[in-house]
């Protein structure tokens with residue numbers, strides 16, 4: 026038996042060679058097609074091995090290879106992904122050829138985790154019919170109606186902040202603003218006054234924070250992203266158990282309460298309850314759409330909550346950060362607020378807010394420099410020949426739109442690290458490609474809550490600028506450091522500013 030060790034060694038060598046050849050084959054996908062790509066590494070492709078890296082960095086590295094071609098190739102594990110670098114190509118994917126790119130391919134596992142089957146993660150007919158049902162919730166008419174409710178929340182927020190400032194003038198504005206948006210969405214989506222500023226440990230705030238502490242590490246996230254079928258087979262779940270339980274309970278209680286007491290309010294929950302009770306009709310095709318179940322309603326309410334509070338609060342946080350770093354911008358914005366409010370007898374009305382153009386420019390520039398959602402994605406429904414190129418995007422393949430990279434490209438935004446709201450003066454917008462600014466995505470699958478998110482950020486900033494002054498202090502992170510574990514763009518360790526009552 027003295028050949029035994031040699032045999033074992035042979036087997037090991039053969040196995041290793043096979044694995045190596047497997048990866049080499051897989052990673053030859055882009056070079057075979059003559060497409061420029063970022064060199065992948067075994068076994069994770071362009072994902073980092075053994076450490077966290079933010080998506081903005083992972084896709085930023087690929088975007089950096091941009092040339093004249095429509096896209097650069099990348100690999101997530103062994104899956105080839107298309108990273109769009111040309112804005113006309115981006116427009117093809119998001120808008121012109123949407124019928125082939127309506128799928129996002131985000132993992133959902135309705136059976137094991139009902140909360141995961143929400144608008145963001147559904148695809149195909151289920152997405153289409155749900156989007157149609159939910160769209161009436163977000164019209165500008167509905168937003169106008171919610172406006173006074175939001176202003177109320179903002180006023181309470183400013184009162185509570187004034188009180189807190191008596192004790193301490195340095196605060197983490199990210200945390201403060203997350204409490205504000207939690208209160209807004211709690212009121213508008215669930216009809217529940219959370220008062221997060223007075224009571225920072227209330228359940229909404231607590232589970233809101235935990236929502237983004239996913240159960241999965243970087244590998245788990247990769248599997249969920251690229252191999253949803255395997256993830257489903259393994260019964261993988263995304264959200265923590267206690268988060269799921271909390272939202273299931275709170276929605277059930279709210280629905281029961283409203284039904285029993287016949288409560289009708291002008292909020293998201295009301296609309297969701299109607300979708301549970303009524304059959305809606307797709308007027309375009311004249312077909313009846315199914316009623317929603319309580320689980321489906323919970324998933325949507327949960328999504329509104331999750332999508333609404335973190336994105337909007339980080340947008341406002343970065344606006345305040347840049348205004349603290351650039352006091353002349355802060356002064357200009359405050360002057361606009363005061364001038365317009367004086368014109369309206371001091372009332373913050375829907376019309377008054379609309380007149381504050383500079384505030385909007387500040388928010389846009391902040392969403393440009395710090396897009397809360399750093400990449401968009403679409404999966405090809407069928408093989409798709411890329412225009413002006415011989416390459417075919419295969420059925421099921423992922424197209425990533427690297428929003429952060431585009432927003433920081435000096436071809437569209439000279440001196441991209443400079444915070445300059447004048448980039449959003451109307452003549453400058455006109456001269457830019459429409460796809461150069463994508464904080465809410467674009468096309469039929471863009472952010473459904475865009476108006477709500479913008480309105481909330483506007484009201485928050487207006488009220489804050491009117492009442493408070495923001496300055497940098499020794500605890501302010503300069504330069505900004507981003508969290509690598511939170512999937513949206515977010516400061517690593519909070520964002521402290523010195524706040525003074527005016």
Ligand code: HEM
Nearest residue numbers: 145329332333336337398464465466467470471472474478
């Ligand atoms: C500043 C705030 C916000 C930002 C930056 C933002 C950003 C985005 C982005 C980039 C997408 C993907 C779009 C695409 O793939 O083209 C998205 C989708 C979505 N957002 Fe927002 N969002 C914000 C606020 C909100 C709010 C307040 C809500 C709800 C109340 C909301 C609900 C949604 C939903 C439901 C989707 C999925 C739409 C679909 O797949 O049909 N978002 N958001």
Ligand SMILES: *[C@@H]1O[C@H](CO)[C@@H](O)[C@H](O)[C@H]1NC(C)=O
Nearest residue numbers: 296298299300302303304305
């Ligand atoms: C749903 O039905 C209720 C009465 O059951 C009605 O008041 C409401 O307007 C209906 N909603 C929709 C969206 O059709």
Ligand SMILES: *[C@@H]1O[C@H](CO)[C@@H](O)[C@H](O)[C@H]1NC(C)=O
Nearest residue numbers: 367368369370371372373374
């Ligand atoms: C401002 O609000 C007060 C009280 O709500 C109201 O009487 C007044 O007409 C409003 N002014 C304007 C210009 O809207």
Ligand SMILES: *[C@@H]1O[C@H](CO)[C@@H](O)[C@H](O)[C@H]1NC(C)=O
Nearest residue numbers: 382385386389449450454465
């Ligand atoms: C900000 O960007 C949005 C597009 O998301 C646009 O509709 C709006 O007009 C812009 N506002 C300003 C002042 O640039």
